[in-house]
Amino acid sequence: MKKPLAPVAITGMGCLCAAGLTVEACMDFLFQGKRFPARPSRFFTDPGAGFPVFEVKSGFWSPERFRSSPRCRTVRLALTAAHEALAQAGLERDLLKQKRVGVCIGSNVAGSVSNPELFGPSESWDNGYPTSGRRFAAANPAVGLAREFDLTGPVETVVTACSAGTDAIGLGAAWIRMGLCDAVLVGGADELYEITYNGFISLMNSDEGPCRPFDVNRRGLNLGEGAAVLVLESEELLRERAGICRGRVLGYGAAGDAYHLTAPDPDGQGLRLALQEALASSGIAPDALAFINAHGTGTADNDRIESRVFDAVFPKIPFLSTKGYTGHTLGAAGAVEAVFSLGCLSFGQVPPSVGFADPDPELPAHPVSQTTAVTGSAAMSETLAFGGNNAVLILGKDE
Amino acid sequence: MRIDGMGVVGGFGCGISDLAAGMEEGRSPAEFFPLSTVHGELQVPMLLADTAVLSTMADRRTLRRIDHHTRMALLACLLAMEDAGISEPAAESLGIIVATGYGSTCNTFDIQELCPAADMRSFSPIQFSNSVHNAAGAHIAAVLRSRGPNLSINQFDLSIPMAFLTAAHWLAEGRVDRVLVGGVDDFARIMAYHRHCRFSGRQVGDSSPAAAAVGEGSAFFLVSDHAGSQDGVSVAWAESGFSDAPKIPGFDLCVIGADGFSPGEEAYGRCVSGPAACYTHLYGHLPVGMAFDVAAAVLSLRAERVYASAGGGVPMPGGPELISETRPLESGQIHCLKIGAAGGYGRVLLEKR
Amino acid sequence: MDSLAKSGNETLDIKESLKTIICRELYMEDIDPAQIGDDDLLFGEKFGLDSIDAVELVFQVKAHFGVAIRDMKEGRKVLQSINTLAAYIEAHRSA
Numbered sequence: 001m002k003k004p005l006a007p008v009a010i011t012g013m014g015c016l017c018a019a020g021l022t023v024e025a026c027m028d029f030l031f032q033g034k035r036f037p038a039r040p041s042r043f044f045t046d047p048g049a050g051f052p053v054f055e056v057k058s059g060f061w062s063p064e065r066f067r068s069s070p071r072c073r074t075v076r077l078a079l080t081a082a083h084e085a086l087a088q089a090g091l092e093r094d095l096l097k098q099k100r101v102g103v104c105i106g107s108n109v110a111g112s113v114s115n116p117e118l119f120g121p122s123e124s125w126d127n128g129y130p131t132s133g134r135r136f137a138a139a140n141p142a143v144g145l146a147r148e149f150d151l152t153g154p155v156e157t158v159v160t161a162c163s164a165g166t167d168a169i170g171l172g173a174a175w176i177r178m179g180l181c182d183a184v185l186v187g188g189a190d191e192l193y194e195i196t197y198n199g200f201i202s203l204m205n206s207d208e209g210p211c212r213p214f215d216v217n218r219r220g221l222n223l224g225e226g227a228a229v230l231v232l233e234s235e236e237l238l239r240e241r242a243g244i245c246r247g248r249v250l251g252y253g254a255a256g257d258a259y260h261l262t263a264p265d266p267d268g269q270g271l272r273l274a275l276q277e278a279l280a281s282s283g284i285a286p287d288a289l290a291f292i293n294a295h296g297t298g299t300a301d302n303d304r305i306e307s308r309v310f311d312a313v314f315p316k317i318p319f320l321s322t323k324g325y326t327g328h329t330l331g332a333a334g335a336v337e338a339v340f341s342l343g344c345l346s347f348g349q350v351p352p353s354v355g356f357a358d359p360d361p362e363l364p365a366h367p368v369s370q371t372t373a374v375t376g377s378a379a380m381s382e383t384l385a386f387g388g389n390n391a392v393l394i395l396g397k398d399e
Numbered sequence: 400m401r402i403d404g405m406g407v408v409g410g411f412g413c414g415i416s417d418l419a420a421g422m423e424e425g426r427s428p429a430e431f432f433p434l435s436t437v438h439g440e441l442q443v444p445m446l447l448a449d450t451a452v453l454s455t456m457a458d459r460r461t462l463r464r465i466d467h468h469t470r471m472a473l474l475a476c477l478l479a480m481e482d483a484g485i486s487e488p489a490a491e492s493l494g495i496i497v498a499t500g501y502g503s504t505c506n507t508f509d510i511q512e513l514c515p516a517a518d519m520r521s522f523s524p525i526q527f528s529n530s531v532h533n534a535a536g537a538h539i540a541a542v543l544r545s546r547g548p549n550l551s552i553n554q555f556d557l558s559i560p561m562a563f564l565t566a567a568h569w570l571a572e573g574r575v576d577r578v579l580v581g582g583v584d585d586f587a588r589i590m591a592y593h594r595h596c597r598f599s600g601r602q603v604g605d606s607s608p609a610a611a612a613v614g615e616g617s618a619f620f621l622v623s624d625h626a627g628s629q630d631g632v633s634v635a636w637a638e639s640g641f642s643d644a645p646k647i648p649g650f651d652l653c654v655i656g657a658d659g660f661s662p663g664e665e666a667y668g669r670c671v672s673g674p675a676a677c678y679t680h681l682y683g684h685l686p687v688g689m690a691f692d693v694a695a696a697v698l699s700l701r702a703e704r705v706y707a708s709a710g711g712g713v714p715m716p717g718g719p720e721l722i723s724e725t726r727p728l729e730s731g732q733i734h735c736l737k738i739g740a741a742g743g744y745g746r747v748l749l750e751k752r
Numbered sequence: 753m754d755s756l757a758k759s760g761n762e763t764l765d766i767k768e769s770l771k772t773i774i775c776r777e778l779y780m781e782d783i784d785p786a787q788i789g790d791d792d793l794l795f796g797e798k799f800g801l802d803s804i805d806a807v808e809l810v811f812q813v814k815a816h817f818g819v820a821i822r823d824m825k826e827g828r829k830v831l832q833s834i835n836t837l838a839a840y841i842e843a844h845r846s847a
Contacts, residue, residue, distance in 0.1 A: 005572065013422040104642075108532070132590055132660070132686070134738020136500075136555040143641075143741055152642040155743060156561045159502070159532035167550060195511045198528035204807045204824055219823070256540040256549035258490070261464075261528050263803045273491060273546055277574070386528075387537025389549055460800055463779045523777070523815075524807040 004283030007248040007396065008173040011090025011183075011233045014081035015339040017226025017326045019056030026336075027343045030351040031371060035325050037210045037222055043194040048206030051201055053192055054224035054327030068148045070138065077227035078189035079148055089231040090243060091183065093149060097379045099182040099237060102153030104172035105142040105229075106164025107331040108196065123313075129346050141189040141227070153181045158231070159279055159331070161382035162295070163254070163391035164188055165228065166334030170191035170252030170393060172232055182237045187336035189227035196330065197223055203262060211298035211328075213321035213353055214307060214367045216360040221297040224327025228335035243341035247342045250378055250394040251282025257388025268305040271392040275313065275382065278392035282378070289317050289394075290376030291350050293341045294367065295384045296321020297328050298355065302384055304363060311364035318374060321366050324355030338393055341381045345397045349373050400570050401625030402749075403577070404485070405675035406478025407694050408471055409616025409682040410446020410487025414478055418681065418691075419698055422706040423725075427680035428718040429612035436592050441624045443591045446614030446683035450474050464525055468503050469535040472583035475617035476539050479579060483621045494547040496566055497536040498558035498582040500686020503529060535583060547575045556656070557584060559689040563637035570624045574705060581619030582687030585650040591686065598659060611658040614683020618690035619719055620697075625752075632700045634693075635732070636748040644736060650678055651730050652705045654692040656737035657718065658684040665717030666738045674724075675719035676708035689737040694746055696733040700751040703728040766817070766838045773812050790834045791806050806831055813837070819844045 013023050018036065020026035037052035039045060061076045063069060065083050070076055086096070136330075137143045142157045154175065158168045165188025172186035200206045200223060207219040238245060255273035258266040264270075279286060292314060294306050298321075310319055322340055329336055342348045353367040377399055382392040407414065411421035411428050421428060429444040430462070450470040453462065456477050465473065476495075528534065533551040540549050550565060552558050559582050567576040591613040598610040627631045647653050647670055652703040655667045658679040667675070698703050705728055708721035715721065731751040738744050768804045771785035780799065788799075794809075795801050809831055810821045819841050830840045 100640075108401070132501075132587070132593075133555060137741035140555075140741075142554070146641040147742070152640055154561060154564065154639045155554060155557070155641045156565075157553050159499075159551045160536070161531050161533050161550070171550075171565060171568075174572060178568055178571065180564075195522065195527070195530070199522055199524075199530070202522060202524045202527055202807065202811055203804075204524075204810065204827075242734050254548040254550070255491075255546050256495070256537070258540045258544045260541065260802065261534065261537050261804060269548055384532070386531050386539065387533045387549075389533060389537070459782050463781070464804070523811050524804055525777075525779075528804060 005281045006177055007073045007250050008176045009233050009235065009238055009245040010230050010247040010249060010342070011238065011243050011245060012085040012091070012231035013246065013339050013342065015228040015336055016056055016060055016077060016080055017107070017327045017329055018056060018224050019334050019384055021057060021060050022344065023339055026340065029250035030322060030325055033352050033354055035210065035354050038193060040197060042192070045111025052210060052222055053197065054222060055192055056225055066148055068144065070144050074107060074139065074189050075141050075144035075193040077191060078105060078144055078229065081187060081189070081227040081229040082145050082185055085229040085231050091231065095241070097150040101183040102155065102172065102184040103142045103145045103151055104156045104158065104168045104173050104175070104184055104186045105145070105341070106160070106168040106334060107141055108156040108159065108164065108190050109193045110163060140305045145185055159351065160385055160389045161387060162328065162330055163293045163386035163389045164331040165332055165336065166381065166393055167254060168385045169230060169249060169335060170254065170391065172251060173249040176234050177233050182234050184232045185229050186232055187227065187229035188332035190225055190329055191332040192223055192225040197206050205299050211324055212355040213296035213298040213323050215356050215364065216358045218298045218300060218303060220299050221323065222327040224329040225370045226329040226336050227334045228324065228332060228339045230335065230338065238249050245398040247398055248329055248396040250284060250396045251278040252393055253277025253281060254389065254391040257390065259388050261387055264301055264305050264384055264388060266305065268309040270388050271305065271309050271384060272313065274390040274392045275380065278380065278394050279318060282394035284378050284394055286314050287316065288376060288378060289314065290345060290374040292317055292319035293337050293379065293381040294319045294321045295382055296323050296353065296367065298323060307363035307365045318350065318365055318368050320350050320353045324353060334391065337381050338395060341379045341395050344374065345369065345377065345379050345395065348375070400622040401566055401631050402620050402697055403623055404483025404621040405477040405619065405694055405697055406617045407691065408448045408450060408474050408476040408480060409691065410448065410614045411681045412451055413449065415698065418694060420693060421681045422678065422698065425707055425709065427612065429683065434588060434591050441595055443595050444612035445586060446612050447586055448616040450719065461542060461697045465538055467527045468585050469538045470616040471615065472497060472535040473539055473542060475619040476579050476580055479619040479621045485621065488543055488545060488577065490544050490546045492547060492576040493543065494578040495536055495539055495545055495546040495549045496552065496562045496570050496578060496580040497539070498562040498583055498687055499532065500555045500558055501584045501587055502532045502553055531617060555739065555741060556686040557639050557739045557743055557745045559687055560637050560639040560737065560747055563634055563747050564639060566622055567634065567637055577621060577623045579619055579621055581617060582690040583617035583622065584615055584685040584687045586615035587613060594684065604710045611679040611684045614685050616682055616685065618694045625751060630752055632697050632749060633750050634747060635750045639745040640742040641744065644738055644746065647671050647734050647736060650732045650734050653719070653730055653734040653736055654678065654696050655719065656689050656692055658688060660684055660740060662738050662740065664715040667736065668717045668719050671719035674722045676705065676722050678709060680709040689735060689745060692735040693749065696735055696749045699728065699733060700731065700749060755759060763838055766841050767834050769816065770834055770837055773816060777812050778808060788834060792833060794831060794833060813841065817841045817845055
């Protein structure tokens with residue numbers, strides 16, 4: 001078995017999604033048990049077709065906080081989350097510039113097309129057409145953060161679909177452990193995007209109504225959007241500036257199903273390997289976990305596999321899905337839910353899994369359906385992605 | 400980390416021997432093909448990859464829905480395994496890291512050209528699945544039955560140094576015993592048009608590094624922890640930062656990623672003082688081109704000679720001095736340097752022990 | 753496809769079209785449309801089709817015949833064979 005790795009300090013967090021525009025607003029919202037799915041507002045959909053989404057409230061963007069003025073929504077989401085995280089960490093721009101600070105962000109649309117205004121149709125092809133580098137940078141949240149805050153460390157965009165946000169946090173933690181960076185901005189960002197929206201409908205993976213994770217009547221996911229950024233910091237920098245540690249990345253694991261492009265391995269082999277690695281690297285015993293934040297998208301296969309694996313490996317640990325509040329924020333999901341998990345650890349309770357009403361008799365384990373007190377100082381958050389990518393984080397309270 | 404095997408496919412051909420032959424020859428293998436644009440059909444030089452040989456290495460059912468992007472990556476991976484002499488990798492101890500600048504099916508730049516006019520709702524499920532950026536990584540893992548960590552990185556032209564850096568971390572932290580790490584990019588129609596507008600007066604036959612044809616292809620490397628091993632080619636160092644590139648210290652050669660697209664040769668000239676070479680005429684302009692620079696460096700170290708650069712002897716304005724003749728290796732260290740079009744740099748140092 | 757709808761041998765034409773769609777759109781390059789029997793199980797051993805093929809077929813049926821298969825509960829019954837698919841398309845296609 002692998003040896004435990006050194007925990008990495010989290011000193012700041014920022015998050016925005018349909019549940020709220022700050023970490024505090026999101027956490028309040030989760031415990032109210034409400035949700036507001038709606039039709040996509042920024043692109044055309046068939047009237048009456050259903051398939052609601054969870055968008056970030058308009059007006060989230062505060063240009064006066066930033067020196068750069070990105071037009072891409074995903075970059076704006078990432079900057080907004082980073083602003084909150086850096087403010088909480090108390091890291092000033094001057095210090096960020098002097099230290100070796102990296103960026104590792106999970107995203108889907110960052111590597112795709114998210115700015116029709118900038119990219120334009122073929123008619124605009126001429127000598128003055130923006131070069132590929134400029135086009136890439138304009139839509140890339142990691143580059144957006146590096147430019148805004150004058151960061152000089154490594155910059156990486158992780159595109160492992162739905163587990164990208166989880167992977168970005170796990171990989172960024174290694175940059176601290178390996179001595180590569182003094183601090184790393186890690187997380188995920190994705191805006192609601194027309195291609196993914198229609199793509200998931202065509203895959204028959206979307207629920208025409210509000211999603212119902214782990215429910216017997218679940219029909220698929222709803223898409224959402226958002227961003228979350230966490231500040232990871234080396235022990236040296238933390239001591240040097242007398243910063244406050246607000247949580248820790250204790251473990252990370254990732255494994256592939258090697259099974260199918262869109263369908264998960266029915267036995268959850270990849271998921272089991274990923275959580276074994278996460279547990280081993282954290283040195284935490286399975287029964288010591290306070291709770292598990294499930295991926296819980298509301299698709300038939302995903303929820304079945306998670307329920308079976310939880311029953312087999314963590315029979316007594318409560319688990320929840322927050323997808324009912326936020327929709328599936330894709331590349332942001334792992335980061336958004338890491339922030340939620342840290343919030344729940346400090347509250348000592350988890351919110352109900354909204355959308356879950358009637359247990360599925362075929363599933364051996366069921367999520368919490370009401371606000372539930374939890375005890376313990378570590379929680380697990382997991383994501384199962386397209387292509388069989390499974391990624392798992394173990395997060396801890398600072399003690 | 401030691402490089403146990405490598406596989407390449409691109410405009411120069413398929414496999415290490417084709418790349419080596421191209422480096423010996425020195426001419427660009429680019430050919431002119433028609434490109435349809437809003438301004439009519441143009442004849443544009445391209446460096447395209449042929450993956451036909453893949454059908455002899457994997458069964459047709461396996462390859463059925465796999466698109467060109469993933470075929471290139473899969474072929475490079477299988478060639479790398481073959482080069483390393485490994486047929487069946489251990490399922491849980493092989494990591495996979497796929498770097499791509501454009502993303503799958505050239506999603507980033509071509510689909511957006513096609514989309515605004517086309518109905519986005521007309522994407523079929525298979526098309527959509529193949530357009531997700533980790534599709535190549537997922538297919539490779541399924542074919543190799545690898546259940547190790549599987550990462551896809553999309554950092555445009557700095558994806559490759561980040562991929563090598565991450566592979567080194569995985570090995571150092573004992574996550575896996577081996578990593579298949581490399582890059583893949585499709586031919587980008589819009590960049591071919593962009594090149595046409597910018598360099599149409601220049602010929603490709605002169606192998607000028609400042610005006611590489613647009614290319615596509617994939618290069619993968621099977622790497623392992625080299626602790627205890629005395630020979631072979633290894634990656635001694637990989638780094639990337641969002642700052643100006645540092646001055647490159649003493650070495651046999653610095654392989655630079657200049658290809659005529661921003662930033663220009665002078666950016667390389669500022670940090671490279673020693674002998675340099677550029678091989679972009681062989682594989683062309685593509686964001687993960689640095690994977691081929693690394694392949695060229697590995698070939699040179701294996702053969703113990705540094706190959707003449709494209710355009711060798713003809714000074715690039717503001718650029719470093721390009722070596723004009725093939726010569727023997729001395730120190731056994733070769734740097735690869737890429738300066739990012741959107742800022743930042745990436746550097747990989749290879750050495751022969 | 754519109755011309756097919758008007759032909760006398762409507763069901764036969766639907767079946768031929770479906771076989772062509774399966775070979776072409778599901779990239780079954782090693783199979784000739786003629787090799788697909790009307791009662792062959794599409795998702796059995798013979799063809800090796802899987803869940804993406806199923807949703808792709810639903811998508812193609814909508815695109816070519818304008819007939820929607822609403823969910824996979826329905827889909828499981830409809831997508832069994834060329835015969836079940838053709839019967840469903842015929843019953844649901846607007847005249």
